[in-house]
Amino acid sequence: MWAIAALFSMGGDYGALNFDKGLLYALPAWGIVLLSILLIRRPHSSALLFALAAFVVVLYALRSPVASNNKTITMVMDLAILLSGGYLYWKSSDGRIDREQLYEQIRVVARALLAIMYFYGIFHKINTDFLDPEVSCAVGLYAPLASPFGLEDNIYGRYLAIYATFIIEGIAIISLYWRKYFAVGFLLALLFHFIIPISAFSWYMDFSSLVFALYVLSIPREVSATAHATVHSAFSAVASRAAPFGKELIGLTVFGLAILVVVVLDFAYGERSWGLMRHSIGILMWTVFGSVAMFILAESALRHLPYTGRHSARQPAWLFVIPTLFFLSCLSPYLGLKTESSINMFSNLHTEGGQTNHLLFDEPPYLFGYQRDVVRIVDASDGPMRQRAEDGQQVVLFALRDYLRQNPDAWVSYELDGTLHEAVTRANFAVQPGLIERNLLPFKLVDFERPKVCTH
Known part of the structure; x- marks a missing residue:
């Protein structure tokens, strides 16, 4: 799942892949694509996982400063993977990394990152403009989805979109640590993040696939094991007939069909820009992958509702340093620091020039003066x-x-x-x-x- 999320992320970074940003960006970008495909073929390879994580961190450093929130979350998670791997290697007596311990450690970080994402997804939106049905970013996502039904201007629908955002993200953050009924928030989050890219408001496929991947790491191990068994049984028969490239053939078939559909529609309705066609292919790919993943994960979670399994073993305290630093960095807009890459995407938040529309502050409590002028x-x-x-x-x-x-x-x-x-x-x-x-x-x-x- 982590490799698939990386592919969706690179799909949205077309400028790096087609060398528009230069060879320095293109090489690690294509390295991420290649390593992701290899990791899909060999999902149990720790070496490939570490290599993919390293390439993502390197590309992020080359891009800096990075405005993308999902790329920042991905980088933090990949950095945690590398640090955890290094820690386990240092602790081992034979130079081997215990995959079970690695998995348990990165699960802690994944769950914390989701909790931080949802917390700031709520906190940053507590402002006058997000609550305004005329300009709210929630309405920006709602309108394209409601347009086929003629409801894009419905005031009740607009308010529902605004307040449903708070409700869904609130339930999601609670359910992350409510083990018995984790599935309640999990199912809502799956549906929520599946729908968002279909609005075509932005290239949301990378963000939603990232959230799916983080959830796979965060849910109880029995649930992810059930989902893995379902995937294995469902696709092994198809893949085996096309061995040794069964997985790749399935992916290429879906990709080819998506391109065919977009080309046919483009021919029927007149020429469209390459950017719009690429976005349409991405949405179709997400619709197929996201719907299958959502169904399998939801069915697996419902099998374990209510969850009565064992608690995970306590993990090293240093792991919490990573999400803690990330949490503090997301306070940046209020402290006079960066206004991008703080999980304030599509929040209508404004903190520049000593002014803010946030309802909890009369003016931003700047500790630094970068935003003042x-x-x-x-x-x-x-x-x-x-x-x-x-x-x-x-x-x-x-x-x-x-x-x-x-x-x-x-x-x-x-x-x-x-x-x-x-x-x-x-x-x-x-x-x-x-x-x-x-x-x-x-x-x-x-x-x-x-x-x-x-x-x-």
């Missing part, structure tokens, strides 16, 4: 930055300084606190953003319009 772009030397000026978008001054650092020939005219600064270049700033700062602090574009529309 926000500039309005007036003019610029390059097209994309000039477009931001035309769109009325604003940026955090730190992000602008880093942009000029990366583009020494560029200039930008901007307004800060009512003062116009014309044709500013890199040379105008005596101090440039440091290596750690610029790799750990990604910022969203700033929108002071109210209500704040949903972006991402």
Whole structure:
């Protein structure tokens, strides 16, 4: 499941795979694809798992700063896999890594990451704009799903989408640690995360497949064992007929059918952009994989409801350092640090410029000043930055300084606190953003319009 999630993630990173971002990104990106396929063929190979985790961490470091929340969660989980493997190797007397101990250790981190994701999925959304049915990101997901039924503008449906988000994520976080009735939240979460990518609002396949994979690690071992047995019995007969490449043949068949359907529809309804066609193929692939995985996992969970199995053995305390640091990093928007990659995706949250729409704060409790200075772009030397000026978008001054650092020939005219600064270049700033700062602090574009529309 972890390998499949990696493939969906790379499917959304087409720029790296087709060398648009250069060879430095393409090599580890294709390495992840190859290792994922090999791991699907040999799911019991610890070496392949460690290699895949290492490639993901390396690519994340090369990409830094990374805005994607799901890529950050994936990196944290892969880092935990590598650290756990290193710890077990160091402890072993014969240089072998105990796979059972490895599995139990990474299960702790997977469950904690899901809990943190759901906690901030609720906390960041406690703001005036997420609760507004006109601009809420929940409505952005609801509308495409309700449109075929003519209900996209139904006010009750919009409010239902908003508050159902809180209810589902609340039940999910409780059920993660409510062993007896874990299946209640598990089933709701499976359905919720299966539906989200089908809205086509964004490339959600990577996020939902990541959540599925984390859940497989988090649920009781008896449940995942039941699901594994079901998959093995269901596909072994088909795969054996096409041995030794049965699994690959099944995957290629589904992929080929998805491409065929999209090409036929494109021919029937007129030409569409390659990006839209790629997204459509991804949705069809997810619909097949997600529905099968959801059915198998749900059926396996229901067999163990209520769950009366044994408790897992206590794991080393150091494992909790990883999710604890991740939890603290997700407080960044309120502390004046990064506004991206903090599990605040599609939350309508705003914390820049000393202002916030969060209902628990009159103003953000900044400990750092990175978000305090926000500039309005007036003019610029390059097209994309000039477009931001035309769109009325604003940026955090730190992000602008880093942009000029990366583009020494560029200039930008901007307004800060009512003062116009014309044709500013890199040379105008005596101090440039440091290596750690610029790799750990990604910022969203700033929108002071109210209500704040949903972006991402």
